[in-house]
Amino acid sequence: MTALALQAAGVEHAFGETVALRNVSLDVPRGTVAALLGPNGAGKSTLVDCFCTVLRPDAGHLEIGGVDLMRRPQQARRRIGVVFQEPTLDTRLSVRANLAVHCAAWGVPRAARQAAIAEALEVAGLAHRADAPAASLSTGMRRRLEIARALLHGPEVLILDEPTTGLDAASRLALWDHVTGLAARRDLTVLCTTHYTHEVEAADRVHVIAEGRIVAEGSPDELRARFGHGVLRLRPRDLAARRAVEAAHPDASWSDGMATIRPSPPDTVDALFHRWADAARDISIERASLESAVLALTEKGT
Ligand SMILES: Nc1ncnc2c1ncn2[C@@H]1O[C@H](COP(=O)(O)OP(=O)(O)OP(=O)(O)O)[C@@H](O)[C@H]1O
Numbered sequence: 001m002t003a004l005a006l007q008a009a010g011v012e013h014a015f016g017e018t019v020a021l022r023n024v025s026l027d028v029p030r031g032t033v034a035a036l037l038g039p040n041g042a043g044k045s046t047l048v049d050c051f052c053t054v055l056r057p058d059a060g061h062l063e064i065g066g067v068d069l070m071r072r073p074q075q076a077r078r079r080i081g082v083v084f085q086e087p088t089l090d091t092r093l094s095v096r097a098n099l100a101v102h103c104a105a106w107g108v109p110r111a112a113r114q115a116a117i118a119e120a121l122e123v124a125g126l127a128h129r130a131d132a133p134a135a136s137l138s139t140g141m142r143r144r145l146e147i148a149r150a151l152l153h154g155p156e157v158l159i160l161d162e163p164t165t166g167l168d169a170a171s172r173l174a175l176w177d178h179v180t181g182l183a184a185r186r187d188l189t190v191l192c193t194t195h196y197t198h199e200v201e202a203a204d205r206v207h208v209i210a211e212g213r214i215v216a217e218g219s220p221d222e223l224r225a226r227f228g229h230g231v232l233r234l235r236p237r238d239l240a241a242r243r244a245v246e247a248a249h250p251d252a253s254w255s256d257g258m259a260t261i262r263p264s265p266p267d268t269v270d271a272l273f274h275r276w277a278d279a280a281r282d283i284s285i286e287r288a289s290l291e292s293a294v295l296a297l298t299e300k301g302t
């Protein structure tokens with residue numbers, strides 16, 4: 001059994017003149033939660049559609065749990081549960097009927113359906129609303145229902161395309177808690193897209209996509225350390241130290257005898273800290289946020 005639940009290698013896709021994916025490679029180890037983070041139009045849904053076999057990429061290779069998507073699409077598709085960006089519930093039907101339709105469509109054996117639906121209602125926290133029309137559910141409840149429905153046929157991978165769109169800040173975090181809890185309890189692998197940077201703190205690994213390219217990947221901490229350069233604040237201990245700092249960092253800004261230094265790569269703020277620690281009366285690092293790290297990676301440079 002392969003250790004990778006999802007694998008994309010060199011995936012390319014264009015819609016006419018618009019290139020949506022450029023040489024995208026991404027690995028998601030089994031049992032982990034991966035976030036695909038990028039601004040509008042970055043290519044997130046296009047990659048999701050390729051993984052779901054809705055779209056056939058122009059080039060590249062895709063595997064789900066070691067099964068080649070191009071060669072054995074049926075087998076690969078059964079291994080994934082998908083929640084698309086656009087809601088696909090039939091809001092006129094009851095919660096239970098929405099689940100039953102999916103059971104029939106995915107060939108869940110008749111004898112197993114009742115138990116599968118009861119479990120899905122439990123997973124969604126909607127057992128008390130089973131017979132209400134889906135139209136009467138809140139946006140967060142609808143998302144939980146779609147997630148539970150996607151798991152009805154027992155997939156090992158759950159793919160969610162911007163599941164938190166339309167939810168308020170508290171409900172967004174609650175939904176991530178719900179998803180990471182499910183992943184842990186059911187030994188699922190999750191790939192979840194979003195354009196909200198602070199949400200990806202819940203993911204094991206973050207793949208940042210911009211203009212169809214993966215521009216960075218790592219854990220939230222790694223991304224912060226690598227791309228959120230932060231600044232060094234330092235008050236030299238005497239005039240000689242101040243002169244040395246001024247000579248080494250002509251771009252530093254000074255206020256009340258305190259310098260603010262922005263490291264220029266490959267220098268890191270930690271390296272600067274060690275370099276100047278002995279020359280300083282006060283010295284501290286102000287870490288950048290994940291938000292600023294990701295913005296720096298994804299802004300178009302216009
Ligand atoms: N069916 C289509 N026909 C033409 N162009 C498309 C089509 N679908 C997507 N695109 C284009 O491909 C690029 C990537 O779109 P995609 O929907 O994958 O981005 P996204 O990251 O999911 O964005 P969003 O956050 O807005 O959902 C965009 O430039 C988009 O306009």
Ligand SMILES: [Mg+2]
Binds near residue numbers: 045046085162
């Ligand atoms: Mg999208």
